[in-house]
Amino acid sequence: MNGSIVADTRQRCTAAVRRALLAALLAAPALLWAAPASAQGGPPTAGPAWQQLSPAQRDALAPLGPQWSTIPPESKRKWLEIADKYSRLSPDGQARLQARMGEYARLTPEQRRTARENIQRAYELPRESRESAVQQYQSLPDDRKKELTERSQRRDVPRPGQKQ
Secondary structure, three states: OOOHHHHHHHHHHHHHHHHHHHHHHHHHHHHHHHHHHHOOOOOOOOOOOOOHHOOHHHHHHHHHHHHHHOOHHHHHHHHHHHHHHHHHOHHHHHHHHHHHHHHHHHHOHHHHHHHHHHHHHHOOOHHHHHHHHHHHOOOOOHHHHHHHHHHOOOOOOOOOOOOO
């Protein structure tokens, strides 16, 4: 009986890690939008307005344009660092970055918070565990990845650490 408890616990932990890593992979840009303005120590400043950005920066950050005024200043600085590197990416890399930016911009504040928490949990794991989970996920067929993505986006999926 003790062995089955250990096996069940191991299985739940593995499932929790996979869910956390899946969420982290799908919303990795969340880390860049993570810092609230109130946690930056000192009075918040607006940061550059959208129209103050260079045309190249606006092009790189286009998916964030509609929400730019709501992004905390520290996060704007991080996005601007990414924009400065954008031209050095391959065309595929640029397209992938903008697609992920667009996905992230469409998340609700609650979904962003959840994504940040999942990413944090994933990086608290040993590197080997993270790499193994990512490798397992990448080896899945596309339909299974889609199923996991859809399931992770539903509210009824327990988060790691929640009782099932």
